[in-house]
Amino acid sequence: MIALKQLAHDLHMKPGELQKQGIETFLRRKLKMIESELFLLAKKYGIRDVFEFDKMIKEGKFHERDAFEEYFKFDNLEAERDLILKYLEKI
DSSP, X not given: OOOHHHHHHHTXXXXXXXXXXXXXXXXXXXXXXXXXXXXXXXXXXXXXXHHXXXXXXXXXXXXXXXXXXXXXXXHHHHHHXXXXXXXXXXX
């Protein structure tokens, strides 16, 4: 495993700055993956968010049985996206 202090030293950075940049890069990459998945699900169902998804299921436009797993996946992805955005604001 690479030692943070040694790597920071070799890159002429402070360890805290290297760590911060690493976390930010990880979060931004994760955010892009989540947003891609959300986009594909939204496109598939013609929705913008989980609330619209829920409304369309209640209106019978999608059968709950058919969309059940993707509804919860969409909901979880939105929650994870929101959490990542909160952390990115703090960086």
